[in-house]
Amino acid sequence: MSELTIVMVGKTGHGKSRLGNCILGRYGQNKAFAYSPLGSSTTKHSMKESARINDIRFHVIDTPGVMDTDAKGDTTLEEISKCRQLCPNGVNAVLLVIPFGQKFTKEEETSIGHLKTLFGDDLFKYGIVIFTHGDKFDEAKEDEQLNHFNQYIDSQPPYFKDVLQKVKQR
Numbered sequence: 001m002s003e004l005t006i007v008m009v010g011k012t013g014h015g016k017s018r019l020g021n022c023i024l025g026r027y028g029q030n031k032a033f034a035y036s037p038l039g040s041s042t043t044k045h046s047m048k049e050s051a052r053i054n055d056i057r058f059h060v061i062d063t064p065g066v067m068d069t070d071a072k073g074d075t076t077l078e079e080i081s082k083c084r085q086l087c088p089n090g091v092n093a094v095l096l097v098i099p100f101g102q103k104f105t106k107e108e109e110t111s112i113g114h115l116k117t118l119f120g121d122d123l124f125k126y127g128i129v130i131f132t133h134g135d136k137f138d139e140a141k142e143d144e145q146l147n148h149f150n151q152y153i154d155s156q157p158p159y160f161k162d163v164l165q166k167v168k169q170r
């Protein structure tokens with residue numbers, strides 16, 4: 001059976017853990033990763049959960065958020081870097097998790113810089129930008145704030161457009 005390893009990274013609260021549950025199809029009491037709307041960061045350690053989907057064994061690795069609310073920056077980055085130990089056969093995709101509607105400030109830029117330091121070239125080589133909070137996209141469309149997704153992408157500042165370019169618009 002083939003195996004695929006996916007790592008989810010991004011700023012705290014951007015929806016990594018909830019996304020991981022969606023990918024694995026695990027909800028409610030059976031959820032794989034805890035998630036929460038509370039003010040302090042939820043995921044404190046990198047952890048792996050797996051599922052078989054269409055004859056492929058998927059390994060999904062959740063990581064603590066960059067800019068964790070409680071830990072000192074270096075501690076969190078060290079915890080995120082431990083995800084590498086959870087994928088001895090390497091990684092097939094690095095999901096850069098960003099909520100739809102997030103303004104791409106210097107802080108987002110710094111976060112991606114930290115991740116680049118941790119993952120090196122793999123960040124963009126295997127990177128896929130995943131927009132969570134798709135429900136807000138539907139709302140924005142209903143309110144006629146935007147017509148289609150490309151309009152949102154076109155409105156992004158240069159740094160983020162550059163990131164999208166580097167992951168080849170994935």
Ligand SMILES: Nc1nc2c(ncn2[C@@H]2O[C@H](COP(=O)(O)OP(=O)(O)OP(=O)(O)O)[C@@H](O)[C@H]2O)c(=O)[nH]1
Pocket residue numbers: 011012013014015016017018019034035036037038040041042043044063064065066132133134135
């Ligand atoms: N409406 C909506 N809420 C979402 C979505 N994704 C995540 N959330 C909510 O956002 C909050 C944070 O989600 P988490 O999955 O815990 O985020 P995280 O990136 O894992 O955060 P930390 O582990 O704290 O760093 C939770 O209350 C989720 O239910 C989404 O697509 N739509």
Ligand SMILES: [Mg+2]
Pocket residue numbers: 016017018034035042043062063064065
């Ligand atoms: Mg989490």
